[in-house]
Amino acid sequence: xxxxxxEYYLFDCGEGTQRQMRLAGINFMRIDHIFITHLHxxxxxxxxxxxxxxxxxxxxxxxFIHGPKxxxxxxxxxxxxxxxVLDHFEVKVNEVSEGVFLEGKQFTVSCFPxxxxxxxxxxxxxxxxxxxxxxxxxxxLGIPEGPLFSKLQDGxxxxxxxxxxxxxxVLSTPITGRKVVYTGDTKAFEKLADxxxxxxxxxxxxxFSHADIENTNEALHSTTKQAAEIAKKANVKQxxxxxxxxxxxxxxxxxxxxxxxxxxxxxxxDFMKVKVEKHW
Amino acid sequence: xxxxxxEYYLFDCGEGTQRQMRLAGINFMRIDHIFITHLHxxxxxxxxxxxxxxxxxxxxxxxFIHGPKxxxxxxxxxxxxxxxVLDHFEVKVNEVSEGVFLEGKQFTVSCFPxxxxxxxxxxxxxxxxxxxxxxxxxxxLGIPEGPLFSKLQDGxxxxxxxxxxxxxxVLSTPITGRKVVYTGDTKAFEKLADxxxxxxxxxxxxxFSHADIENTNEALHSTTKQAAEIAKKANVKQxxxxxxxxxxxxxxxxxxxxxxxxxxxxxxxDFMKVKVEKHW
Numbered sequence: 001x002x003x004x005x006x007e008y009y010l011f012d013c014g015e016g017t018q019r020q021m022r023l024a025g026i027n028f029m030r031i032d033h034i035f036i037t038h039l040h041x042x043x044x045x046x047x048x049x050x051x052x053x054x055x056x057x058x059x060x061x062x063x064f065i066h067g068p069k070x071x072x073x074x075x076x077x078x079x080x081x082x083x084x085v086l087d088h089f090e091v092k093v094n095e096v097s098e099g100v101f102l103e104g105k106q107f108t109v110s111c112f113p114x115x116x117x118x119x120x121x122x123x124x125x126x127x128x129x130x131x132x133x134x135x136x137x138x139x140x141l142g143i144p145e146g147p148l149f150s151k152l153q154d155g156x157x158x159x160x161x162x163x164x165x166x167x168x169x170v171l172s173t174p175i176t177g178r179k180v181v182y183t184g185d186t187k188a189f190e191k192l193a194d195x196x197x198x199x200x201x202x203x204x205x206x207x208f209s210h211a212d213i214e215n216t217n218e219a220l221h222s223t224t225k226q227a228a229e230i231a232k233k234a235n236v237k238q239x240x241x242x243x244x245x246x247x248x249x250x251x252x253x254x255x256x257x258x259x260x261x262x263x264x265x266x267x268x269x270d271f272m273k274v275k276v277e278k279h280w
Numbered sequence: 281x282x283x284x285x286x287e288y289y290l291f292d293c294g295e296g297t298q299r300q301m302r303l304a305g306i307n308f309m310r311i312d313h314i315f316i317t318h319l320h321x322x323x324x325x326x327x328x329x330x331x332x333x334x335x336x337x338x339x340x341x342x343x344f345i346h347g348p349k350x351x352x353x354x355x356x357x358x359x360x361x362x363x364x365v366l367d368h369f370e371v372k373v374n375e376v377s378e379g380v381f382l383e384g385k386q387f388t389v390s391c392f393p394x395x396x397x398x399x400x401x402x403x404x405x406x407x408x409x410x411x412x413x414x415x416x417x418x419x420x421l422g423i424p425e426g427p428l429f430s431k432l433q434d435g436x437x438x439x440x441x442x443x444x445x446x447x448x449x450v451l452s453t454p455i456t457g458r459k460v461v462y463t464g465d466t467k468a469f470e471k472l473a474d475x476x477x478x479x480x481x482x483x484x485x486x487x488f489s490h491a492d493i494e495n496t497n498e499a500l501h502s503t504t505k506q507a508a509e510i511a512k513k514a515n516v517k518q519x520x521x522x523x524x525x526x527x528x529x530x531x532x533x534x535x536x537x538x539x540x541x542x543x544x545x546x547x548x549x550d551f552m553k554v555k556v557e558k559h560w
Contacts (some may be wrong), residue, residue, distance in 0.1 A: 082325075084321055
C-alpha cells in the first residue's frame with residue numbers, strides 16, 4: 001500500500017489483505033483506488049472480503065479497481081459467490097493495458113505489460129515535478145513575506161509597488177517527483193530498466209534464488225540477481241524483492257544474493273514500511 | 281479444525297484460513313472433509329485460496345465440501361473467479377440440510393438447521409460408542425494374554441481349551457463416544473440444548489455481550505449469556521464462545537459474563553487447542 005498526500009493506494013490484494021491492514025493499524029476505508037497486476041488468486045482474492053467489509057462498515061463513496069483485461073469479470077464473479085449483495089457503494093472497475101490511466105493534481109499512475117500471463121501488467125506511481133519556492137530570491141526582489149508568497153507558489157503573478165512578478169521569477173526549475181514501480185509477477189525483462197529509470201523504489205518479482213534459475217524460465221518469474229541487474233541498470237535508489245517462494249526458509253539469503261549485484265536490495269517483509277523522501 | 285484418529289476435519293473456512301493453518305503448523309493437505317455452515321463470505325471465502333494451494337501442491341485425492349443448499353454454486357463460482365483451472369484433484373460438493381450425512385467406522389457427522397439465514401446449519405461430530413476390554417475378567421476366564429485378546433476386541437469369538445468365549449464375555453457395556461457441536465452463526469434457539477445434550481464441546485455463536493441484547497435479535501446472532509444458558513441446559517462439558525464482534529476490544533469480559541451462568545465457558549482464540557479426552 002502506498003500513502004501519498006493522505007490518500008491510500010493499494011497494489012494487489014491477496015488473501016488476508018484486510019486482516020493484515022487491521023494488524024498494521026491501517027484504516028482500509030480510506031482506500032479509493034486498488035491496482036491489480038494479474039488474475040491469479042494470490043493477487044486479487046482478498047478483494048472479496050475487503051469489499052464486503054467496506055460494505056458492512058457502510059462505505060458511501062465509490063471504490064475504483066484498476067487491472068488488466070478480465071478484472072471486471074473477475075471482481076463481479078468473486079462478489080457473486082455466496083449470498084452477498086453490495087448495498088452501500090459502487091465498485092467501479094477499470095480495465096487498463098498500457099500508459100497513464102489515472103491522474104491527480106500531483107501524481108500519475110501508469111501501467112506496462114509484464115511477462116507473466118497474457119494480460120499481466122505492472123504499475124508506476126509518479127509524483128509530478130514540482131518547483132521549489134526560492135525565498136531569498138523573492139525577498140531580494142522586494143516581495144514581502146506573506147500571502148503574496150503563496151499566490152506565486154500557486155502559479156499566479158503578483159504586483160508589488162507597481163512591479164509585476166511572475167512565478168518563474170521566484171520558483172526553481174522543475175524538480176523531478178518521486179517514483180515507485182511495482183512489477184507484480186514477471187519474468188525479468190530488459191524494457192523494465194527504462195520504465196523504472198531513476199525510480200526511488202522498485203518492487204520486483206524475486207520468486208527464486210539465482211541458484212534455481214532453471215525453474216525460473218518455466219515459471220515466468222524472476223530471480224534475485226535478475227531483479228538486481230535491472231535495478232542497477234535502471235539506477236533506482238532501492239530495490240525490494242518480493243513474491244519469494246515458500247521453499248526459501250531464510251529469505252535473508254536471497255537479499256545477500258541480490259546485493260552482490262545491487263547493494264540497495266532488500267527482501268520485502270510483512271508490515272515493512274519505507275519512507276520515500278521528497279526531492280528537493 | 282478437528283483432528284480425529286489422524287484425520288483432519290475443517291469447519292468453516294474464512295479468509296486467511298490457509299495462512300493460519302500454516303502458522304499453526306497444520307498440513308492442510310491432510311484435510312479430506314470441509315463443513316460450511318452458511319454462505320456468508322467470512323465462513324467460506326478461504327476455500328478459494330485453500331483449494332488453489334492444494335492444487336499447486338498437486339493434491340491427488342478428492343476433497344469433500346459439505347454445506348447447505350447453495351454451497352455447490354458458491355464453491356464453483358468462487359473457483360471460477362480469475363484464470364484458475366483445477367488440474368490435479370476433484371472437489372466434491374455435498375449439499376445437506378438435516379441428519380447424519382457422513383459416517384466412518386468410528387464416527388458420524390450430522391447437521392441441524394440454525395437460525396441465521398434461510399439455509400444455515402450447524403454440525404455435530406460424534407464418536408460412535410465403544411466397549412472397553414475387561415482384561416482382569418478375560419484373565420479370570422482363563423483366556424491367555426496375546427492375540428486372542430485382539431480378536432475378542434475386534435468382535436470375534438475365540439476358543440480356549442474347548443471353551444468358547446464371545447466378545448460380550450470380556451467387553452464392557454457400550455461407552456458413549458465424544459461429541460463436539462458447532463453452531464456457526466445463529467440466534468440462540470432452545471432445540472440446540474437437545475442437539476448438544478451431554479456434548480464434550482459446544483462451540484456457539486456469541487457475537488454480542490449480553491448488555492447489547494437489543495442488537496442481537498435483529499442480527500440473528502447470540503449473546504454470551506444465551507450461549508451459556510444453552511450450554512448449561514444441554515449439560516455440556518465445555519462451552520467455547522466464538523464469532524465475537526470486533527466492537528469488543530476485551531473479549532475476556534465476555535467470558536466472565538458467560539461464566540455467571542456456566543462456569544466452563546471460554547472465549548475461543550486464534551490457535552487455541554483443546555484436547556477432548558476419550559471416555560472410559
